[in-house]
Amino acid sequence: LEYNINLVDLNDKPQDFVELYKRANPLPGARAKVPLLEVVGQDDGEDNDTTSVVLCESLVVAEYIAELQAKLIEEGPSSMELLLPTNLEDRAIMRLFFELCSSCFTYFPILRSAGDETKLEAALDQFKMGLLNVDTFLRTMGNRGRDGPYLFGNQFTLAECNAAPFVQRACMVLPTGIGSGRSIDPLDICDEFKLDRVKCWIMAVLDRPSVSETAVPKEVYMKNVEEFLKKMDQQS
Secondary structure (H helix, E strand, O other): OOOOOOOOOOOOOOHHHHHHHHHHOOOOOOOOOOOEEEEEEEEOOOOOOEEEEEEEOHHHHHHHHHHHHHHHHHHOOOOOOOOOOOOHHHHHHHHHHHHHHHHHHOOHHHHOOOOOHHHHHHHHHHHHHHHHHHHHHHHHHOOOOOOOOEOEEOEOOHHHHHHHHHHHHHHHHHHHOOOOOOOOOHHHHHHHOOOHHHHHHHHHHHHOHHHHOOOOOHHHHHHHHHHHHHHHHHHO
């Protein structure tokens, strides 16, 4: 699938971005945010004219792309791998995974615990429980007779696509000790509690070329985190 990426400064949003977002989200007062997907050249089915589809919200955008990819694969020879399981039950499990496990890699409570050991330990316990929950889900609901590190063996699906940014950022930010003052490595936590299944899954997700090659550079993301923490401190 061919695409172009346009970076948007959310502290100084271009007017054309704001106007385009209104097409995706017409609700009054909606705050323009990313991601925003514009698919150009779609046949509207009426006058043979072409129009563009504009979509917002990460899960909606990801599923649209996956459905479009599946359609292209079905129409002709392709080297692309399906992001959607063909089995209906697997699709349901894929969606359930993100519904139940999407918050398990939340790490901002850890970052905002600076100088408060009680708060830090509580946030860290919550993060550890999240890893345990993902490990349990992968062990009990995943693979289904297939070998491989992902939820469905060797098939990289939307389950991994949707979780990858959160996994990537947690593994990037927490070991630096920013905010908490303590270096915390999610993979070390997996070793400590023998969470081998989720460790294998995390490593496979991080090593996936489509994940690593589209990551926000560490220096850029860390700068954003620092600015966010300063802003939170000023508001508290």
